[in-house]
Amino acid sequence: MADVAALAGVSSQTVSRVSMDLDNVRPETRRKVLDAMAELGYSTNVAARALRYGSYGTLGVIAHRLARTGESRTVEGVVEAARAEGYTVTLVDVESPSRDDVTAAAARLSHQAIDGLVIIRAETATPDTLALPRRMPVVVSDSRFVGHHPAVGADQLDGARRATQHLLDLGHRTVHHVAGPIDSGPAQMRAEGWRATLEDAGREVPELLRGDWSAGAGYELGRRLAADPEVTAVFCANDETAAGVLRALHEAGRHVPGDVSVVGFDGIPLAEHLWPPLTTVVQDFSGIGRALVDLLLQQVRDGRILDDVHTLVPVELVVRASSGPAPGGSRPGG
Amino acid sequence: MADVAALAGVSSQTVSRVSMDLDNVRPETRRKVLDAMAELGYSTNVAARALRYGSYGTLGVIAHRLARTGESRTVEGVVEAARAEGYTVTLVDVESPSRDDVTAAAARLSHQAIDGLVIIRAETATPDTLALPRRMPVVVSDSRFVGHHPAVGADQLDGARRATQHLLDLGHRTVHHVAGPIDSGPAQMRAEGWRATLEDAGREVPELLRGDWSAGAGYELGRRLAADPEVTAVFCANDETAAGVLRALHEAGRHVPGDVSVVGFDGIPLAEHLWPPLTTVVQDFSGIGRALVDLLLQQVRDGRILDDVHTLVPVELVVRASSGPAPGGSRPGG
DNA sequence: CGCGCTCTTGTTTACGTAAACATCAGGGAC
């Protein structure tokens, strides 16, 4: 900046005024300064500006597996919402879902220049094990942090209930469930919604099959389901798992939805183009991202730390060809 | 820091020494300082440290649609590689692929605290329209920037050639292609590899079908392909497109691979669990991320700006059930 | 017993910016 000032023959304060595009600077002076800036390839030093202002215009995000559907779409939603508010996003990926890793990630972030922190998936970490800088605004989309930090999440319970009820309404005697990993909050809630719906309807609750969100696990477990002629309806914890189940059913020669109906969760773009097109519970990821950023910026701007807010974002059941009437007396073989 | 120093009864410099965990500080003094830090919830101010050091420990990333396969997996690769080098990543999403948007993104990033910039997808922007701060180290994974900034990319041409050749080797007379959007460099190169392979083999080059990376476009174009009995082999610009084509073929009652073989590109995790499992060209996204970060950090650390490096990351053809022998005389109807 | 070395801690300074305050010139009102 001093160089620019010298070249333009003005004081550094005038350069500052021009670069902020504020105040009153004579057009001629402004011109000289802009020319000098261009000539020297000057751009303002962010560190100094942040030091002066005490804020960075940046939000931190902790996610687990970035390339996974839910994560990447939530991150995208956060990035979009942050951009709309004039903030950029700094990303920290947690390699393995271990406590130490998340703590390390938070520590790394706390050494980064951020004004607030979005925890998209904290996995095994708990509110206590996260050693965050005091007064750091935080929001989470992980249900286990409800009551400790303000939380935003899709209405997992409602989605699972609607998916399960949809299958019951189609006449299926009961519904099997391929769940997500046991240490995932959303996976727990989806399983819970499934179980509660069956119990409310007075139906038998089949043994839960434990997956891990992956299509591979869906395929392996799907082979067991395909081998059981009693199975006519499967609710999967996410769409990838459902894809694996569909493949296993195809391989076993079981027709979908003639013999078995399948429902997924998440609403990935590919769901509509699986074979057959997948009935699924669609999450509004960009809505979640927006809600997260709103809640975080409220805290950042007011300097006030909220803790007991929990925003539920509604989900929507989209019915496609993968779910149909239970195989009845009219069509025993499909 | 001054508060900590006062509370601990030492100078701020001693606090600095403790927080850097360097130099020689008497254990007793260190203890006092650490206690004071804990009591006050102190953590070092990054802006000040960055101002002092002139670096931020952060890399910037410009991407287009974050949730799209290629983007999110490349970003994940970059984030992982950056973490391994002790850097975090600041993300800027470009809303629409317009020149202004990318320029605005770069401007926004240049006002952020970054040591270098990774352009994953610059879309319509050109090297000239990107008003980057002088001496900002840059790497790109966009082929149009080759010669201006060091570039890293999968060997698209080779991948497309191998996919096409694979189908010819199976006895197909020719291969149809559902391409990516016309303004995408990788889409161009995949189409080029396809065309060159057919020409080298002296085969007829069918009209190219213009998609947009989406499964929906694949589905629409796939319906046209399904209606044409001459079509026996389709090479799709990416796996999502291939999923749409598969669906269209299923709906039309054409068997895969009995009647028509389909090959994708990217190697998304779901490819293996589509029906039938998809033959595809697998890209090493984390390898690309690593190469990008390596190349960028070379420049960041040496303060030297490279411009004519172009790293090609090899791809791998993974053959699955979706591609098979051309329908011959032995099996006219599937 | 004193000199000098080492180990620990304190003081000064600079990083680049922008707010607060100071200064100066010009023009309008009386």
Added chain:
DNA sequence: GTCCCTGATGTTTACGTAAACAAGAGCGCG
């Protein structure tokens, strides 16, 4: 013509950290 007000620009200072330098204490060796 003088005073005051306004608008443009310069000067001083502070943000929090860490390097460079300075200073003081303790100890060994001659």
